[in-house]
Amino acid sequence: MLKQFDKPYNSKEIEKKIYRLWEKSGFFNPDKLPARHKKPFTIIMPPPNANGSLHIGHAVFVTLQDIMIRYHRMKGDKTLWLPGADHAGFETQVVYDKKLEKEGRSRFKIPRDKLWKEMWDFTQKNKEIMENQLRQLGASCDWSREKFTLDKDIIDIVYKTFEKLKKDNLLYRGKRIVNWCIKHQTSLSDVELKYEERKNCFYYVKYKVPELNSSITVATTRPETIPADVALAVNPKDKRYKKFIGRHAVNPLNGERLLIITDSAVDIKFGTGVLKITPDHDRLDEEIYNRHSEINKDSHRIINPFGKLEGKNIPKELLGLKVKEARDVSIKILENSNNLDEKFALSGIDSNYLNTVALCYKCGSQVEPLSLDNQWFVKMTEKPKSGNKSLRDIAVEAVKSGKVEFIPKRFEKVFFHWMKNIRDWNISRQIVWGIKIPDKSTEDVFDTWFSSGQWPFATLMTSGKNDFKNFYPTDVMETAWDILFFWVARMIMFGLYITGKPPFKYVYLHGLVRDKERQKMSKSKGNVIDPLGVIDIYGADALRMALIVGNTPGNDPIIYEEKIRGYRNFANKIWQASRFVLMNCGDLNLKTKPKLTASDRKKIKELEKFKKEITKFIGSFKFHTAAERLYHYFWHTFADKIIESTKPRLKGDNKKDRQSAQYLLLEILKTNLKLLHPFMPFITEEIWQYLPIKEKKLLMVEKW
RNA sequence: GGGCGCGUAGCUCAAUUGGUUAGAGCGUCUCGUUUACACCGAGAAGGUACGAGGUUCGAAUCCUCGCGCGCCCACCA
Numbered sequence: 001m002l003k004q005f006d007k008p009y010n011s012k013e014i015e016k017k018i019y020r021l022w023e024k025s026g027f028f029n030p031d032k033l034p035a036r037h038k039k040p041f042t043i044i045m046p047p048p049n050a051n052g053s054l055h056i057g058h059a060v061f062v063t064l065q066d067i068m069i070r071y072h073r074m075k076g077d078k079t080l081w082l083p084g085a086d087h088a089g090f091e092t093q094v095v096y097d098k099k100l101e102k103e104g105r106s107r108f109k110i111p112r113d114k115l116w117k118e119m120w121d122f123t124q125k126n127k128e129i130m131e132n133q134l135r136q137l138g139a140s141c142d143w144s145r146e147k148f149t150l151d152k153d154i155i156d157i158v159y160k161t162f163e164k165l166k167k168d169n170l171l172y173r174g175k176r177i178v179n180w181c182i183k184h185q186t187s188l189s190d191v192e193l194k195y196e197e198r199k200n201c202f203y204y205v206k207y208k209v210p211e212l213n214s215s216i217t218v219a220t221t222r223p224e225t226i227p228a229d230v231a232l233a234v235n236p237k238d239k240r241y242k243k244f245i246g247r248h249a250v251n252p253l254n255g256e257r258l259l260i261i262t263d264s265a266v267d268i269k270f271g272t273g274v275l276k277i278t279p280d281h282d283r284l285d286e287e288i289y290n291r292h293s294e295i296n297k298d299s300h301r302i303i304n305p306f307g308k309l310e311g312k313n314i315p316k317e318l319l320g321l322k323v324k325e326a327r328d329v330s331i332k333i334l335e336n337s338n339n340l341d342e343k344f345a346l347s348g349i350d351s352n353y354l355n356t357v358a359l360c361y362k363c364g365s366q367v368e369p370l371s372l373d374n375q376w377f378v379k380m381t382e383k384p385k386s387g388n389k390s391l392r393d394i395a396v397e398a399v400k401s402g403k404v405e406f407i408p409k410r411f412e413k414v415f416f417h418w419m420k421n422i423r424d425w426n427i428s429r430q431i432v433w434g435i436k437i438p439d440k441s442t443e444d445v446f447d448t449w450f451s452s453g454q455w456p457f458a459t460l461m462t463s464g465k466n467d468f469k470n471f472y473p474t475d476v477m478e479t480a481w482d483i484l485f486f487w488v489a490r491m492i493m494f495g496l497y498i499t500g501k502p503p504f505k506y507v508y509l510h511g512l513v514r515d516k517e518r519q520k521m522s523k524s525k526g527n528v529i530d531p532l533g534v535i536d537i538y539g540a541d542a543l544r545m546a547l548i549v550g551n552t553p554g555n556d557p558i559i560y561e562e563k564i565r566g567y568r569n570f571a572n573k574i575w576q577a578s579r580f581v582l583m584n585c586g587d588l589n590l591k592t593k594p595k596l597t598a599s600d601r602k603k604i605k606e607l608e609k610f611k612k613e614i615t616k617f618i619g620s621f622k623f624h625t626a627a628e629r630l631y632h633y634f635w636h637t638f639a640d641k642i643i644e645s646t647k648p649r650l651k652g653d654n655k656k657d658r659q660s661a662q663y664l665l666l667e668i669l670k671t672n673l674k675l676l677h678p679f680m681p682f683i684t685e686e687i688w689q690y691l692p693i694k695e696k697k698l699l700m701v702e703k704w
Numbered sequence: 705g706g707g708c709g710c711g712u713a714g715c716u717c718a719a720u721u722g723g724u725u726a727g728a729g730c731g732u733c734u735c736g737u738u739u740a741c742a743c744c745g746a747g748a749a750g751g752u753a754c755g756a757g758g759u760u761c762g763a764a765u766c767c768u769c770g771c772g773c774g775c776c777c778a779c780c781a
Binding site: 005007008009195202218219220221222265266267269270271274275276278282283284285286287288353354355356410411413414417418420421423484485538546549550551552554555556557558559560562563565566567568569570571572573575576577578579580581582583584613616617620622624625628629631632639640643644647650651 | 706707708709710715716717718719720727728729730731738739740741743744745746774776777778779780781
């Protein structure tokens with residue numbers, strides 16, 4: 001029996017063997033669990049992007065979710081962990097664009113169908129690699145129910161939602177300002193931007209007002225957009241400009257007449273208190289323009305999607321120039337006109353002006369606000385025809401009422417704050433990779449989060465006959481806090497909107513893995529820890545423990561190789577201690593329970609208490625504490641103290657005392673293997689197979 | 705401009721929610737090969753808890769202010 005107990009513990013072979021054993025048992029599938037498993041417990045796995053291999057962040061979520069899943073399965077729940085993979089629209093497009101670039105190709109020169117096919121093959125290949133990596137991490141998910149975000153039945157559901165939104169008047173399409181990335185040639189939603197403070201020039205430009213033989217000064221960072229001005233606006237309470245209201249200014253770059261209007265959105269204290277209204281290149285301007293029917297001037301865009309100036313009423317010198325060049329040239333034109341008329345020109349430049357600019361979160365290039373036709377938007381704050389609450393309000397209410405709870409709770413505040421400021425959601429993307437929007441007039445695809453926002457119900461509606469009925473709403477959504485807005489918020493909105501129920505009860509948010517210098521791990525920094533490489537050396541159990549201990553909800557965990565090595569040593573400790581127990585308890589009669597000494601009884605009692613503690617910690621999402629306690633108890637109480645103290649007793653002649661000690665050791669080992677199983681599933685399962693137990697099953701389905 | 709969080713051993717982090725002497729890992733030092741384990745054992749050093757007030761029988765934990773970090777949101781044109 002002990003022949004296989006090599007020393008030290010060899011994780012490599014054992015892990016492969018054990019995973020096969022689990023898969024063969026069928027117990028990953030809730031339908032195949034023994035009859036005692038009744039109450040459903042469900043987690044939908046955040047589908048990893050099928051555009052690369054798993055990184056350490058994936059290992060964090062796999063571990064956290066697998067702990068919950070294995071705990072509930074042992075507890076006797078009908079446990080489902082539904083895996084999947086995400087086509088990850090824009091993300092994958094960016095990855096693939098880079099790949100094409102390396103090969104000297106460009107997506108803009110490849111026929112759509114051909115590119116689609118290439119990307120399909122690419123993601124399918126990645127998907128397969130990823131699935132094997134999940135297995136290596138020990139993920140006990142139900143592979144028979146695996147879904148992909150581009151499965152036909154999923155797409156059908158996405159289309160149904162699209163139709164429902166349309167019928168409910170929550171969807172509109174039209175000319176509107178979008179965040180345009182010139183490099184990627186697509187629009188982006190508001191959450192796909194990052195912001196950066198930049199030093200810019202703030203230009204003071206005089207607009208002549210002939211009716212008063214005067215002028216009015218506008219402060220702007222973007223003089224190149226002046227040809228697209230349609231009006232000027234001041235705050236109605238601003239006394240300085242009272243006499244200008246209703247008069248006309250002259251556009252200094254094209255001579256057009258511009259009505260001077262009032263709008264309370266204009267900040268009196270900012271700049272000169274005069275705002276030029278350029279509705280095709282600024283969102284605030286667009287809003288103001290839409291509010292004022294008295295501006296009887298058509299607006300038009302003068303910057304094209306490639307970031308170059310074009311269109312009517314533009315000085316010839318600017319045509320075809322890129323935005324930055326156009327800015328310099330327009331300033332030159334204004335400076336020159338100073339010589340002709342001092343009331344009609346540039347009156348000053350503040351060159352140390354700090355303002356915040358919006359950048360594409362992927363490539364960091366400055367996002368150009370452009371008005372585009374045919375972009376689809378989802379209304380966030382308006383009531384649907386069929387109901388009386390907006391998408392925003394149903395989600396906010398679900399969290400406020402406690403139907404959905406965040407762990408840690410502070411993220412509820414972040415959630416509310418974001419929801420308060422939410423604007424309509426641009427779901428059109430001008431890329432190839434994604435679900436095509438069912439709209440004949442454009443080639444756009446959906447924002448990937450439009451479909452993944454429907455993931456919890458879409459998966460369960462398509463994974464099995466009664467799955468939706470049995471497993472929805474799910475219990476826990478476990479994911480990283482950085483996709484709270486991208487994903488979690490949208491899932492809550494869509495879940496409630498489509499099914500009437502929140503998609504999950506708890507949202508557990510973990511942090512972003514960082515290195516010892518608190519740097520985010522990234523390939524470009526070269527500080528990544530490859531989970532598979534680490535597993536190869538130290539074993540999956542060690543990696544899992546290292547990722548859990550010290551990892552509190554919502555905070556960024558720090559991982560480094562020495563820590564993983566520490567838990568590899570722990571795995572070996574478990575192995576050696578078990579070896580000792582098995583070597584010394586082989587002759588214990590299992591049919592009758594021996595009479596225990598008083599001190600052994602006390603230790604059993606302490607063990608019971610310990611078991612309750614661990615259960616409480618896991619049940620309240622304190623996995624880090626549970627893991628640390630388990631580590632400590634096993635090593636420093638069980639191995640260092642209890643095992644040591646039984647050595648003379650096992651050797652001694654007192655048969656009763658010896659049996660008592662043997663019983664104690666076996667009990668503690670058994671209980672600890674169970675408690676450790678969710679955290680370190682491989683080694684505990686392997687040892688379990690050697691234990692002298694009647695009617696032995698797999699540890700993964702033993703009673704908690 | 706609004707908001708969130710953090711500051712505990714040399715380093716990285718905990719502490720069952722206000723309760724004895726603040727704990728782990730890694731690192732450091734001294735011993736040690738014994739029925740599992742050197743991926744080990746026994747022991748040691750190491751803390752003014754960022755600072756200053758306050759609440760309390762009792763504060764790392766709650767409150768206020770200050771200092772230093774980190775992050776999120778925003779229509780500063």
